[in-house]
Amino acid sequence: MATTAVTEQHEPGAMVPAPFRVAEREQDTVDTWTLTLEPLEGPGPSIGPGQFMMVYAFGVGEVPISVSGPPGRPGPVVLTVRSVGAVTAAICASEPGRTLGLRGPFGTAWPIEAAGGDDVLIIAGGIGLAPLRPVVLHVLDQRAGYGSAAVLYGARTPGDLLYTDLHADWRRTVDVEVTVDTAGPDWPGRVGVVTKLLPGARFRPEQTTAFVCGPEIMMRFAARALLDRGLAPERILLSMERHMDCGIGLCGHCQLGPTLICRDGPVYPYSTLAPWLEVREL
Amino acid sequence: MPRSLEDLLADVPLFEGLDDEARTLVAGCARNVHFGAGDRIFKEGGEADVFYVVRHGSVAVEAFVPARGPVTIETIEAGEVLGWSWLFAPYRWHFDARALTVVRATVFDGVCLREKCESDPALGYTLMGRFAQVLIDRLQSTRVRLLDVYGNDGRH
Numbered sequence: 134m135a136t137t138a139v140t141e142q143h144e145p146g147a148m149v150p151a152p153f154r155v156a157e158r159e160q161d162t163v164d165t166w167t168l169t170l171e172p173l174e175g176p177g178p179s180i181g182p183g184q185f186m187m188v189y190a191f192g193v194g195e196v197p198i199s200v201s202g203p204p205g206r207p208g209p210v211v212l213t214v215r216s217v218g219a220v221t222a223a224i225c226a227s228e229p230g231r232t233l234g235l236r237g238p239f240g241t242a243w244p245i246e247a248a249g250g251d252d253v254l255i256i257a258g259g260i261g262l263a264p265l266r267p268v269v270l271h272v273l274d275q276r277a278g279y280g281s282a283a284v285l286y287g288a289r290t291p292g293d294l295l296y297t298d299l300h301a302d303w304r305r306t307v308d309v310e311v312t313v314d315t316a317g318p319d320w321p322g323r324v325g326v327v328t329k330l331l332p333g334a335r336f337r338p339e340q341t342t343a344f345v346c347g348p349e350i351m352m353r354f355a356a357r358a359l360l361d362r363g364l365a366p367e368r369i370l371l372s373m374e375r376h377m378d379c380g381i382g383l384c385g386h387c388q389l390g391p392t393l394i395c396r397d398g399p400v401y402p403y404s405t406l407a408p409w410l411e412v413r414e415l
Numbered sequence: 416m417p418r419s420l421e422d423l424l425a426d427v428p429l430f431e432g433l434d435d436e437a438r439t440l441v442a443g444c445a446r447n448v449h450f451g452a453g454d455r456i457f458k459e460g461g462e463a464d465v466f467y468v469v470r471h472g473s474v475a476v477e478a479f480v481p482a483r484g485p486v487t488i489e490t491i492e493a494g495e496v497l498g499w500s501w502l503f504a505p506y507r508w509h510f511d512a513r514a515l516t517v518v519r520a521t522v523f524d525g526v527c528l529r530e531k532c533e534s535d536p537a538l539g540y541t542l543m544g545r546f547a548q549v550l551i552d553r554l555q556s557t558r559v560r561l562l563d564v565y566g567n568d569g570r571h
Contacts, residue, residue, distance in 0.1 A: 258564065258565060259564070259565035260565075287565075288565055289563070289565040289566065293565065312490075314560045314563070314565065315486065315487065315488075315560070316486070316487045317483075317484065317485070317486060317487070318475075318477070318484060318485040318486075318487065320487060321515055322490075323473070323490045323492065324475065324487040324488065324489050324490045325489050325490060325556055326556045326559050326560060329556065332494070333492065347564070347565075348564040348565060350559075350562060350564050351559075351564045351565075354559060
């Protein structure tokens with residue numbers, strides 16, 4: 134299954150950050166915030182699901198952040214950001230009213246339209262649920278256009294789970310199964326790796342598209358588990374991450390084999406990625 | 416009409432593909448049990464003379480950590496095996512198990528099964544292979560979680 138190349142041309146927004154004002158800032162977990170950013174100029178970009186923006190905290194630095202809001206509509210940009218370093222800490226600390234610079238959107242999108250009619254598995258690990266949230270929102274919005282649909286989500290602890298206030302709402306329309314790596318006695322849910330959720334999921338392997346995002350090693354294990362259950366490698370979509378600086382295929386820092394993740398990814402079918410994932414030097 | 420134990424075992428992944436004779440032998444060591452939410456199923460250090468196949472509900476395998484209390488290591492869901500200490504001397508539980516929900520399970524008498532396996536090496540080999548797979552799955556799950564893949568890599 135081919136991913137969707139959305140941005141090839143380099144428009145002004147690709148090179149120069151556009152100003153966006155923080156309209157809302159909501160804390161998801163101890164180190165993760167969701168920001169809603171309103172454009173100060175124009176209607177805002179139309180962003181495909183899985184695409185990312187280069188987000189500039191002025192005076193600190195710029196990082197790629199996948200968009201976690203509804204796909205394909207111009208307007209505010211929703212970003213879920215985990216504070217893991219100086220730049221992301223500055224972004225997370227941006228109170229409503231502050232201005233951030235955004236370039237993009239960049240990269241390939243989850244091919245959700247091509248998966249129409251299929252059973253859908255959305256497999257997320259940790260912050261990886263953020264780039265998959267547009268897929269969840271699309272499936273919720275277009276529920277009749279898909280077969281069975283399940284969100285399988287793993288995190289480190291119950292306190293690290295994202296969007297917990299939305300899960301009950303999602304469960305009304307799609308299956309949502311959650312597991313954590315470790316938990317105390319108050320946690321009533323599952324403990325174990327995310328792939329352990331697969332046996333309980335309803336799907337027809339020959340007619341299923343899987344969207345997978347999380348730490349690379351988690352995606353590797355998930356892809357293998359999906360292959361074991363009969364999914365075709367081209368129907369297993371992964372969102373890759375590497376160090377990115379330019380976002381437009383110029384600097385080469387995000388090279389993976391013969392591709393540049395910012396330009397040719399981040400979403401790839403496993404059939405394309407598999408040979409490169411085995412190469413440790415990449 | 417209640418299903419026989421042999422019929423119930425046919426749906427259990429652990430016994431998938433077992434022939435009728437073997438299934439009857441295994442069922443001869445089994446009975447159905449029920450636990451309420453919160454019930455302790457076994458306790459660390461206790462005699463491990465049984466194992467369970469969970470048919471409904473969820474069980475937490477826990478370790479008690481001083482100053483932290485019980486920590487859930489893994490949850491066991493419907494269709495999965497709870498307990499493998501019955502297979503290996505000194506036959507003691509390494510962890511606690513607690514029902515998170517109402518649990519319906521089939522419990523297998525480990526002594527009875529070990530005796531049958533010793534007198535029927537083919538059955539013993541088959542069961543040992545199946546339990547080895549359970550152990551491998553648990554080991555792999557533990558290894559992956561040891562990597563702490565969701566941890567903060569501190570790059571940006």
